[in-house]
Amino acid sequence: MSSSAPKVYPPSAEFAANANATADMYDRAEADPMEFWAEQARRLDWETPFDQVLDWSDAPFAKWYLGGKLNVAYNCVDRHVVAGKGDRVAIHWVGEPGDSRDITYSQLKDEVSRAANYLASIGLQTGDRVAIYMPMVPEAIVSMLACARLGLTHSVVFAGFSAAALRSRVDDAEAKVVITTDGQFRRGQPAPLKTAVDEALGTGDDAAASVQKVIVVRRTNHDPDLNWVQGRDVWWDDTVGEASPDHEPEAFDAEHPLFLLYTSGTTGKPKGIVHSSGGYLTQAAYTFHTVFDHKEGRDVFWCGADVGWVTGHTYLVYGPLSNGATEVIYEGTPNSPDEHRHFQIIERYGVTIYYIAPTLIRTFMKWGRAIPDAHDLSSLRLLGSVGEPINPEAWRWYHEVIGHGRCPIVDTWWQTETGGIMISPLPGVTECKPGSAMRPLPGISAKVVDDNGADVADGEQGYLVLDRPWPGMLRTIWGDAERFKDTYWSRFAEQGWYFAGDGARYDDDHALWVLGRVDDVMNVSGHRISTSEVESALVSHSAIAEAAVIGAADETTGQGIVAFVILTEGAESSGDELIAELRNQVATDISPIAKPREINVVPELPKTRSGKIMRRLLKDVAEGRELGDTSTLVDPGVFEAIRAQRA
Numbered sequence: 001m002s003s004s005a006p007k008v009y010p011p012s013a014e015f016a017a018n019a020n021a022t023a024d025m026y027d028r029a030e031a032d033p034m035e036f037w038a039e040q041a042r043r044l045d046w047e048t049p050f051d052q053v054l055d056w057s058d059a060p061f062a063k064w065y066l067g068g069k070l071n072v073a074y075n076c077v078d079r080h081v082v083a084g085k086g087d088r089v090a091i092h093w094v095g096e097p098g099d100s101r102d103i104t105y106s107q108l109k110d111e112v113s114r115a116a117n118y119l120a121s122i123g124l125q126t127g128d129r130v131a132i133y134m135p136m137v138p139e140a141i142v143s144m145l146a147c148a149r150l151g152l153t154h155s156v157v158f159a160g161f162s163a164a165a166l167r168s169r170v171d172d173a174e175a176k177v178v179i180t181t182d183g184q185f186r187r188g189q190p191a192p193l194k195t196a197v198d199e200a201l202g203t204g205d206d207a208a209a210s211v212q213k214v215i216v217v218r219r220t221n222h223d224p225d226l227n228w229v230q231g232r233d234v235w236w237d238d239t240v241g242e243a244s245p246d247h248e249p250e251a252f253d254a255e256h257p258l259f260l261l262y263t264s265g266t267t268g269k270p271k272g273i274v275h276s277s278g279g280y281l282t283q284a285a286y287t288f289h290t291v292f293d294h295k296e297g298r299d300v301f302w303c304g305a306d307v308g309w310v311t312g313h314t315y316l317v318y319g320p321l322s323n324g325a326t327e328v329i330y331e332g333t334p335n336s337p338d339e340h341r342h343f344q345i346i347e348r349y350g351v352t353i354y355y356i357a358p359t360l361i362r363t364f365m366k367w368g369r370a371i372p373d374a375h376d377l378s379s380l381r382l383l384g385s386v387g388e389p390i391n392p393e394a395w396r397w398y399h400e401v402i403g404h405g406r407c408p409i410v411d412t413w414w415q416t417e418t419g420g421i422m423i424s425p426l427p428g429v430t431e432c433k434p435g436s437a438m439r440p441l442p443g444i445s446a447k448v449v450d451d452n453g454a455d456v457a458d459g460e461q462g463y464l465v466l467d468r469p470w471p472g473m474l475r476t477i478w479g480d481a482e483r484f485k486d487t488y489w490s491r492f493a494e495q496g497w498y499f500a501g502d503g504a505r506y507d508d509d510h511a512l513w514v515l516g517r518v519d520d521v522m523n524v525s526g527h528r529i530s531t532s533e534v535e536s537a538l539v540s541h542s543a544i545a546e547a548a549v550i551g552a553a554d555e556t557t558g559q560g561i562v563a564f565v566i567l568t569e570g571a572e573s574s575g576d577e578l579i580a581e582l583r584n585q586v587a588t589d590i591s592p593i594a595k596p597r598e599i600n601v602v603p604e605l606p607k608t609r610s611g612k613i614m615r616r617l618l619k620d621v622a623e624g625r626e627l628g629d630t631s632t633l634v635d636p637g638v639f640e641a642i643r644a645q646r647a
């Protein structure tokens with residue numbers, strides 16, 4: 001788009017006049033943060049009101065809304081039925097093959113109650129963990145809410161993860177139940193899923209010790225000989241389907257752990273991020289209302305994320321449903337059966353608020369504007385972006401081609417750990433700059449600092465830190481409080497700040513630009529993948545002695561995974577075959593989404609005298625840049641060979 005494009009995009013007078021957000025919220029939150037957060041929590045229905053907003057005396061272990069008791073599922077479902085909104089559609093679900101279901105709040109209440117009754121009937125107790133390994137079917141959401149209703153802590157595992165990845169998560173959480181489907185649709189074809197559960201849970205001596213039941217939703221019905229473990233496996237229809245739709249919810253402590261969600265860090269195995277009930281739901285409800293300007297009974301919201309990621313938790317389940325929203329949930333990929341799918345869905349349901357990742361926007365750009373132009377997108381009134389920095393070009397395209405220049409865009413920065421949106425424009429209030437997440441939300445405080453914790457000048461790059469607690473903050477890492485302190489709170493321990501792992505800068509107008517991870521975490525299509533996990537998968541192949549993995553800039557996916565590997569002595573470099581085996585190894589150990597875009601077999605890796613691999617330099621090579629400072633390398637000549645290999 002031309003260089004004459006505007007630099008800032010102020011909200012229209014019309015949008016501003018009706019916006020949920022108001023400019024004075026910043027000052028109000030600043031003047032009395034505890035009162036502000038109490039006010040946000042009052043969006044929820046508390047069975048017992050809280051008597052203290054925050055206890056931070058044992059920092060970084062926070063307690064929010066002390067004394068308060070609530071039931072999260074009641075807040076997301078029953079409450080709306082009780083208020084006479086039972087006939088409102090909660091979920092317009094669209095299956096990949098084109099089947100669809102509309103589920104009202106009343107129906108959702110019945111389904112969630114049935115599932116809760118069944119889970120209770122098999123002896124699950126408050127605090128037990130349930131793993132949910134499912135594609136985007138309504139039962140995934142019903143399962144999450146049924147857990148919430150009983151005070152069971154759910155752990156949703158993205159259905160694209162491998163059996164090995166599922167097993168490590170089931171073991172770490174000691175899940176008693178796994179809920180899954182027989183299969184899932186992928187680009188028009190049924191693909192098995194339960195087989196991965198069988199493989200993950202193992203048999204005999206190798207069996208996952210904690211798991212007592214596997215509940216299977218029939219989705220694809222593709223396999224007449226589906227493996228069945230008697231006594232362990234049950235069909236959803238025969239169990240949940242037969243249970244009573246009446247269930248009386250019990251209230252739980254605000255700090256009761258609502259869910260675990262595993263995410264990749266810089267080292268070691270994935271961490272089970274623990275989220276609370278009252279604080280998390282407050283953050284979800286507040287941000288959904290304010291950032292998405294949600295108008296009850298009028299809007300149709302669509303978040304394109306998968307329920308296996310935090311975006312799916314907060315903006316497919318807890319945020320929209322706690323606000324009584326009507327939302328779209330789509331099972332499949334955006335190009336199945338063809339590239340028109342998303343736009344047809346927007347048209348069909350009159351979607352008003354649309355929230356996706358920049359990687360998808362860039363994919364739409366590649367497909368060309370003729371595709372969205374073929375559809376009536378006039379229902380849209382607000383667009384959102386999440387998961388990675390959005391480049392200004394994609395922002396402008398989104399604004400013009402999808403939003404027809406009419407819709408504000410909220411570029412929302414947050415993380416699995418923050419529970420909900422933290423930095424974003426306020427629609428109707430903020431003058432947006434394409435590419436900037438603009439400003440922390442009212443009640444949230446962020447700084448950009450140097451190594452010593454001093455504010456960097458506007459325009460300079462630094463580390464993004466959150467210098468005040470917030471209700472949706474993670475409470476700990478499951479089973480590893482030390483790692484929790486170490487990972488997030490040790491870098492700026494003296495100041496007591498949360499270190500997000502991102503670099504950022506404020507510009508001259510004090511707008512915040514998030515620049516991406518400064519640690520060994522990659523962001524591929526908005527998915528968080530650790531370099532060390534991919535490296536371990538690669539070296540687990542017998543032909544590989546050493547591996548170094550980096551995220552290199554990629555036009556569509558944000559970053560692409562590039563690996564450099566050294567063969568073991570005597571291993572034959574059998575070219576393409578080995579590369580294919582290595583890619584499979586990564587898919588098996590982690591997920592197909594972690595497969596490297598490029599694998600280079602090299603004679604040596606660039607190392608410092610202390611033996612540290614200089615990933616920064618490998619990134620320079622992969623991105624085709626001049627090498628940065630090589631003076632600490634043992635053998636700067638190593639790059640000749642690496643370059644020769646890539647040429």
Ligand code: WT7
Nearest residue numbers: 386387388389411412413414415416514517528
């Ligand atoms: C990392 C968190 C937030 C839910 C999805 C990802 C990056 C996220 C933005 C944004 C720039 C962003 C950060 C962050 N990120 N949103 N709007 N602008 N970067 O959750 O898997 O926990 O990843 O995603 O690097 O640290 P996650």
